[in-house]
Amino acid sequence: MSRRLTKLQMLRQGEAPKPASPAPDTVCGDFLDYLKGECHLAANTIDAYGRDIRLFLQWLGGKDLRKVRVGQLSDFMGHLRDKGQAPSSIARTVVAVRTFFRYLQLEGRVTDNPAELLSTQKMWQRVPGVLSIREVDDFLRSPRKTDTFWQRDRAILEVLYATGCRASEVCSLRVRDMSLKERHIKAHGKGGKQRMVPIGSRAIQAIELYLEQLRGKLAAKSPHPPEALFLSRGGRPLDRIQLWRLVKLYARRVGIDPKISPHSLRHSFATHMLAGGADLRQVQELLGHASIQTTQIYTHVEHSRLKKVHRQFHPRA
Structure with missing residues (x-):
């Protein structure tokens, strides 16, 4: 009841209530449905993005997605590098996180998109192995x-x-x-x-x-x-x-x-x-x-x- 009164008071004061932070256990599934239904990505790509985002949400530890800043995203990429992930895998994760936050913004779940400022560092790139x-x-x-x-x-x-x-x-x-x-x-x-x-x-x-x-x-x-x-x-x-x-x-x-x-x-x-x-x-x-x-x-x-x-x-x- 007190929660409803608080929202009512905010509306009377002309302030719109802020949307609740999306729950990590459901937002990933919604995101994958978006990739399949709206973006028409290949099944293997969707699976890879799903693994990337689940790992990101686990690393985030339940923090409010609306408060994530680009510095935290860079820290996450550094965490993957320290764990020994291949540069190509990190570069793919960058794309997955960008797409994820773009989806959240389109859905109105976040206001800002910090991933727009996240760039694929040259140090994350690698020359592919080639046979003679x-x-x-x-x-x-x-x-x-x-x-x-x-x-x-x-x-x-x-x-x-x-x-x-x-x-x-x-x-x-x-x-x-x-x-x-x-x-x-x-x-x-x-x-x-x-x-x-x-x-x-x-x-x-x-x-x-x-x-x-x-x-x-x-x-x-x-x-x-x-x-x-x-x-x-x-x-x-x-x-x-x-x-x-x-x-x-x-x-x-x-x-x-x-x-x-x-x-x-x-x-x-x-x-x-x-x-x-x-x-x-x-x-x-x-x-x-x-x-x-x-x-x-x-x-x-x-x-x-x-x-x-x-x-x-x-x-x-």
């Missing part, structure tokens, strides 16, 4: 005919490097997404976006061999005709964890850095394209990046082409 062309060749040849599913595994590795697709995009490929005669495939990217990606001869040959010799046998183990291109031993669509394990397996076989992941082949694809003379905008389109700034990280990796241009054209090189 020789390492890529060894890696793509690593599946042997003595391996149970070597046709599938070789096709997967070839597609990862030939297209620069994300692991989730490779796992979601369907047979009808293949236009091998036209030498391209349809990739299903983040946020439901689709793009046509060219594919080379070696990857096409590997896919055709897999379709001819193995996929039908795997598909026969499924109770329903599967649409996915790459199937598990039980005839189900291959998932990202299985793909990750395959990459690790063949990396160990040829003695490549054990930190390699499916994304390493995406990094290598982009870097080798730029080294060969591709335009940055073209690489952006092939990778499916929404922003050119995301693609620009690869310009920090490959300097050999620029050095060659400098030696060739600068009068005092």
Whole structure:
């Protein structure tokens, strides 16, 4: 009763009551619903943002979100760095926190948006790990005919490097997404976006061999005709964890850095394209990046082409 009287007194004095601070246990769920329903982000992105925001709210310790300032946000990023989080993970957390506070502001749950002043520090950025062309060749040849599913595994590795697709995009490929005669495939990217990606001869040959010799046998183990291109031993669509394990397996076989992941082949694809003379905008389109700034990280990796241009054209090189 006293609470109602207080609000009534505030209204009589011409003051609007301040909105209650959003409860951490519900605001995160509401935020994820917003990302899915309004922003149409990919499921993996929503999961990652959810982990980031839950960690942030836990670190905040129940403090009023309306009173958070940019200094506290910077302290949180420093906390993640001290905990040993990778610079790329911290950079993603910065984006997640920005989006979170923008959502709170749109909903009227906070008045100010301190995250607008939060910048992605250069020290949080890192140059992505890239394989040499020789390492890529060894890696793509690593599946042997003595391996149970070597046709599938070789096709997967070839597609990862030939297209620069994300692991989730490779796992979601369907047979009808293949236009091998036209030498391209349809990739299903983040946020439901689709793009046509060219594919080379070696990857096409590997896919055709897999379709001819193995996929039908795997598909026969499924109770329903599967649409996915790459199937598990039980005839189900291959998932990202299985793909990750395959990459690790063949990396160990040829003695490549054990930190390699499916994304390493995406990094290598982009870097080798730029080294060969591709335009940055073209690489952006092939990778499916929404922003050119995301693609620009690869310009920090490959300097050999620029050095060659400098030696060739600068009068005092």
